Amino acid sequence: MLDIKLNGIVIITGNYGSGKTETGVNLAFYSKKKGLNVSIADLDLVNPYFRTRQALEILTKANINVILPDKQYMHADLPILTPKVAAIIKKSNYNDKSLTILDAGGDDAGVNVIAALNDFLSKKKVNMLQIVNPFRPFTENIKGCIKIKQEIEASSKLKITGLVSNANLIDDTTIDNIYKGYELIEKLSEKTGIKVEFITADVKILSILNLKNFDCPVLPITRKLVPPWKRS
Amino acid sequence: MAKVLMKGNEAIGEAAIRAGCLNYFAYPITPQSEVAEYLAKRMPEVNGVFLQGESEVAVGYMIFGAAACGERVMTTSSSPGISLMSEAISYISGARCPAVFVNIMRGGPGLGGILPSQGDYLQATKGGGHGDYKMLVMAPDGVQEAVEMTMLAFPLAEKYRNPVMILGDGLIGQMMEPVEFPNNLNKEPTNKDHWATNGMDTRKSKEKNIVKSLFLDPKVLNDHNLTLKSQYEKMKKQEIRFEAYNTDSDYQILIVSYGTMSRVCKTVIDNLKIQGIEVGMIRPKTLFPFPEKAVYDAACKKSCKKVVSIEMNMGQMLEDIERCVKGKKEVSWYGKCGGDVPTPEEIINHIKLLLK
Numbered sequence: 048m049l050d051i052k053l054n055g056i057v058i059i060t061g062n063y064g065s066g067k068t069e070t071g072v073n074l075a076f077y078s079k080k081k082g083l084n085v086s087i088a089d090l091d092l093v094n095p096y097f098r099t100r101q102a103l104e105i106l107t108k109a110n111i112n113v114i115l116p117d118k119q120y121m122h123a124d125l126p127i128l129t130p131k132v133a134a135i136i137k138k139s140n141y142n143d144k145s146l147t148i149l150d151a152g153g154d155d156a157g158v159n160v161i162a163a164l165n166d167f168l169s170k171k172k173v174n175m176l177q178i179v180n181p182f183r184p185f186t187e188n189i190k191g192c193i194k195i196k197q198e199i200e201a202s203s204k205l206k207i208t209g210l211v212s213n214a215n216l217i218d219d220t221t222i223d224n225i226y227k228g229y230e231l232i233e234k235l236s237e238k239t240g241i242k243v244e245f246i247t248a249d250v251k252i253l254s255i256l257n258l259k260n261f262d263c264p265v266l267p268i269t270r271k272l273v274p275p276w277k278r279s
Numbered sequence: 280m281a282k283v284l285m286k287g288n289e290a291i292g293e294a295a296i297r298a299g300c301l302n303y304f305a306y307p308i309t310p311q312s313e314v315a316e317y318l319a320k321r322m323p324e325v326n327g328v329f330l331q332g333e334s335e336v337a338v339g340y341m342i343f344g345a346a347a348c349g350e351r352v353m354t355t356s357s358s359p360g361i362s363l364m365s366e367a368i369s370y371i372s373g374a375r376c377p378a379v380f381v382n383i384m385r386g387g388p389g390l391g392g393i394l395p396s397q398g399d400y401l402q403a404t405k406g407g408g409h410g411d412y413k414m415l416v417m418a419p420d421g422v423q424e425a426v427e428m429t430m431l432a433f434p435l436a437e438k439y440r441n442p443v444m445i446l447g448d449g450l451i452g453q454m455m456e457p458v459e460f461p462n463n464l465n466k467e468p469t470n471k472d473h474w475a476t477n478g479m480d481t482r483k484s485k486e487k488n489i490v491k492s493l494f495l496d497p498k499v500l501n502d503h504n505l506t507l508k509s510q511y512e513k514m515k516k517q518e519i520r521f522e523a524y525n526t527d528s529d530y531q532i533l534i535v536s537y538g539t540m541s542r543v544c545k546t547v548i549d550n551l552k553i554q555g556i557e558v559g560m561i562r563p564k565t566l567f568p569f570p571e572k573a574v575y576d577a578a579c580k581k582s583c584k585k586v587v588s589i590e591m592n593m594g595q596m597l598e599d600i601e602r603c604v605k606g607k608k609e610v611s612w613y614g615k616c617g618g619d620v621p622t623p624e625e626i627i628n629h630i631k632l633l634l635k
Contacts, residue, residue, distance in 0.1 A: 096454075216284050276543040
């Protein structure tokens with residue numbers, strides 16, 4: 048399988064519910080296993096549930112540095128940006144040993160926070176990924192994906208540098224869904240000139256996928272943000 | 280139509296459009312704001328209207344106005360917002376207009392918290408507003424059922440000329456699941472002539488329809504309330520919906536739970552079965568009318584020792600279960616209401632305690 052070679056600062060964006068947090072958290076574990084020093088910051092100021100903070104315990108256990116608002120504000124639906132985020136961006140160096148993941152909220156509203164960090168981010172080389180799930184409303188085609196891309200870029204004041212297909216219907220995902228997602232992300236790449244960074248596939252489906260069909264790496268997904276009846 | 284991945288809140292919005300509801304008024308509140316966000320994008324595409332009121336009080340009366348005109352209309356809110364709308368719900372019930380209210384519940388009382396709760400069971404089923412009124416209340420256990428119930432809510436509201444409420448906890452609104460939308464729905468309001476004030480020119484009936492809930496003559500008001508009562512009795516005969524889970528087994532414990540909580544309870548029942556402990560469940564899909572007979576019959580099964588109501592509140596549905604079981608078996612409550620949903624492990628431990 049091809050390797051995902053991401054380091055330095057990686058901002059995860061995409062339309063609402065495209066699977067940014069699940070992708071970000073799994074990328075953190077993947078990169079940690081590869082030997083990188085990994086930090087992940089929860090910048091989701093729009094979504095009230097299913098945020099990175101839900102995976103706090105397992106991330107911390109894996110020695111991944113998790114940056115969150117102060118504990119007393121963990122369950123607030125207020126736009127709180129901890130100063131620790133700016134500090135971690137300042138510290139981050141573009142080298143092959145560290146990865147800082149900034150998990151933004153969905154849509155253009157979710158990346159307003161990225162614009163607020165522009166003073167710090169503009170001095171760095173930044174990877175900004177657009178996560179696409181074609182089975183979500185508003186991104187089922189190229190037109191929808193480009194619209195979201197433009198809105199995110201306008202709002203964040205940064206350019207998308209990489210595309211990620213996160214095609215899934217959770218437990219109902221079929222291999223055809225993954226191939227359909229790959230097809231769309233390739234077309235989007237062709238249209239925009241932005242490279243496909245990787246695609247994702249649940250570990251349960253990974254073994255039956257023909258990886259030779261893909262010219263990009265595949266990030267294996269083990270779902271971490273699950274509803275209470277699926278928690279063990 | 281192929282499956283799509285949707286949040287409960289988005290799916291409720293889409294379901295309303297597919298059911299022909301082109302009038303949506305709301306005021307944002309966590310954890311249901313995505314309905315408004317979604318419909319702000321979608322309504323213009325179908326020539327519908329989303330208007331954000333200046334408060335939930337205003338929204339309640341926008342709903343009343345649109346309903347009185349003969350339009351399919353919906354609002355969505357969360358607990359404190361529904362409290363503010365309760366006056367309008369009482370007026371709409373009094374005026375016998377159909378409308379759909381969605382409550383994606385958060386913790387209370389007061390501002391409470393933004394995490395999931397089932398703390399508005401009594402408000403929804405016993406009336407948060409004043410007077411002898413009832414709403415037909417449906418409680419989905421996931422995104423697909425939220426879609427189906429939202430679509431069903433409109434014709435039911437029209438059939439009984441009464442508000443219908445979809446009652447979901449925060450997780451129902453926030454979680455994502457694959458969904459399919461049924462096709463070929465009737466998008467036109469039914470029996471519109473009975474309740475719409477749409478001008479004498481277009482009315483089939485020659486009688487005027489004045490929308491009001493004021494009846495100063497005591498006999499007229501009493502008769503009006505008897506009419507309302509007859510509708511609630513009719514709902515009790517025709518609209519009870521529930522799911523029985525593992526009730527073919529010789530269960531020792533009967534769980535009654537609904538919504539997200541019932542999903543957790545299914546995991547509990549499956550796990551306990553492996554351990555050789557049989558537990559059954561009645562899941563009310565309609566909270567009013569309540570599946571009284573189903574709960575009574577299931578509790579009376581010989582193998583059943585105890586009945587437990589598992590809720591994300593301090594024991595509200597418990598009152599209805601006690602009423603239905605009529606003292607035949609011991610009825611107790613287990614739950615939490617801070618926003619942490621009871622885990623399968625916690626419930627399993629509680630059930631083992633009940634069996635000691």
